[in-house]
Amino acid sequence: MDSTHQQHVNWFRASSPYIHSHRGKTLVLLISGEAIEHSGFANLIHDIALLNSLGVRLVLVHGARPQIEQQLTNLNLTSTFNQGHRITDLSILQAVEQAVGQVRLNIETHLSRGLINTPMSGAALRVISGNFVTAKPYGIHDGIDYCHTGEVRKIDREAIRQQLELNNIVLLSPIGYSPSGEAFNCRAEDIATRTAIALGADKLIFMMDATAINDKNGKPVQQLNIAQCEELIKQNTNSEICQLHLTSALNGCKNGVRRSHIISHNIDGSLLLELYTRDGNGTLVTAETYEGLREATIDDVGGILELIEPLENKSILTRRSREQLELEIKQFTVIERDGMIIACAALYPYENNIAEIACLAVAEDYRHQGRGEELLNNIQQQCSKTGIDKLFLLTTRTAHWFQERGFAESDISKLPLKKQQLYNTQRNSKVFIKPLT
Numbered sequence: 001m002d003s004t005h006q007q008h009v010n011w012f013r014a015s016s017p018y019i020h021s022h023r024g025k026t027l028v029l030l031i032s033g034e035a036i037e038h039s040g041f042a043n044l045i046h047d048i049a050l051l052n053s054l055g056v057r058l059v060l061v062h063g064a065r066p067q068i069e070q071q072l073t074n075l076n077l078t079s080t081f082n083q084g085h086r087i088t089d090l091s092i093l094q095a096v097e098q099a100v101g102q103v104r105l106n107i108e109t110h111l112s113r114g115l116i117n118t119p120m121s122g123a124a125l126r127v128i129s130g131n132f133v134t135a136k137p138y139g140i141h142d143g144i145d146y147c148h149t150g151e152v153r154k155i156d157r158e159a160i161r162q163q164l165e166l167n168n169i170v171l172l173s174p175i176g177y178s179p180s181g182e183a184f185n186c187r188a189e190d191i192a193t194r195t196a197i198a199l200g201a202d203k204l205i206f207m208m209d210a211t212a213i214n215d216k217n218g219k220p221v222q223q224l225n226i227a228q229c230e231e232l233i234k235q236n237t238n239s240e241i242c243q244l245h246l247t248s249a250l251n252g253c254k255n256g257v258r259r260s261h262i263i264s265h266n267i268d269g270s271l272l273l274e275l276y277t278r279d280g281n282g283t284l285v286t287a288e289t290y291e292g293l294r295e296a297t298i299d300d301v302g303g304i305l306e307l308i309e310p311l312e313n314k315s316i317l318t319r320r321s322r323e324q325l326e327l328e329i330k331q332f333t334v335i336e337r338d339g340m341i342i343a344c345a346a347l348y349p350y351e352n353n354i355a356e357i358a359c360l361a362v363a364e365d366y367r368h369q370g371r372g373e374e375l376l377n378n379i380q381q382q383c384s385k386t387g388i389d390k391l392f393l394l395t396t397r398t399a400h401w402f403q404e405r406g407f408a409e410s411d412i413s414k415l416p417l418k419k420q421q422l423y424n425t426q427r428n429s430k431v432f433i434k435p436l437t
Helices: 003-022 031-039 041-053 063-075 090-113 158-167 190-199 226-235 239-252 271-274 298-313 323-333 371-386 398-403 417-424
Strands: 026-031 057-062 125-130 133-137 150-155 169-172 175-177 181-184 203-208 258-263 285-288 293-294 332-337 341-350 352-364 392-396 406-411 428-433
Touching: 026 041, 026 190, 031 041, 031 063, 031 090, 031 258, 031 371, 031 428, 041 057, 041 271, 057 133, 057 158, 057 190, 057 293, 063 090, 090 125, 090 169, 090 175, 090 181, 125 133, 133 332, 150 175, 150 181, 150 285, 158 190, 169 190, 190 203, 190 298, 203 239, 203 271, 203 323, 226 239, 239 258, 239 285, 258 271, 285 392, 298 341, 323 332, 323 341, 332 371, 341 371, 352 371, 371 392, 392 398, 398 406, 398 428
Parallel strands: 026 057, 026 203, 057 169, 125 169, 133 175, 203 258, 352 392
Antiparallel strands: 133 150, 175 181, 258 285, 293 332, 332 341, 341 352, 392 428, 406 428
């Protein structure tokens, strides 16, 4: 098998857990007006069709900011924004309705014809639009009358759920309707967030024009918990639209949405990469623990074995049987990332306040990112709490890594007698010891 085919097989195997876990789940996807005008929009449509074929329940919410601006230009009209909301008088509303109608028709047309001459040719996609959003006037704020600008009052979740049960894609536009028959111009971000909350969606995804969400140092942010997201919003280091996406993602997670994602439409395949690879390519906001260090349980035995087997095959680690690992599982600490064990270490106490750190392993894709250091620090904290004042290890390949962290080479005679008796002369491991006081 050549390298290209092997790469494809490896990717498919790696994505299979996500294919399984996303089947039957509800996803609300905001597609910005900029994404619709982007040259990669046809590819995005194909990816949406693929998600539908894999059993993902899809609600699409589209924006229309650039299309509205173009329509206003065509009509020689101008509109203003205040605090992120467009002030929509009657003439502006008519332009908004025309632009939104054209965008919705464009999306429906692409979903109908976009599968021709692709691997998804022949797939039947049914797209349902309707008055699923009830709105009310945004009102007067600080003396400014926002006229026909609206805010979401209610989402008809039962009607949407019925369509999703039929495997239909639901398409929502940034316009809401009042019970009296008035139309209101609403923010697409608000509709997407309220819809995700109403449905109890598994994922809320925002497609943005920016390449990434950045921290205060300008570095891309891969994941945020609630507190970290709130802090990043306070720092206000991203663009206004990115700030809106962060705020919306945070609001969703605070109100029952499992995970919110912010990804760039400028990256081809970003939607698939975010959903079907472990690390994604955007920013994840979640109230859950996406990655964390914890004590191992019996349920982790399989994951630990899978992690350490390649290192055992290279004789870097001493081979452990499942039975042995099950008996010693309480000695292990693991780092779990999205359900996968990506690092582990074990601590074995001996008499006279000395202990061994063993089986320190990090998955290949996550090395050189500080996780080994994190495990070592945690092991040393465990020692401190239990009165252990000296830590030792045996190694054949990683001597320098431990030396850089305060371990000094020593002699077998310095080990506990029980460990001396178990020393494997064929492995000829080097002994390193670190005082902890």
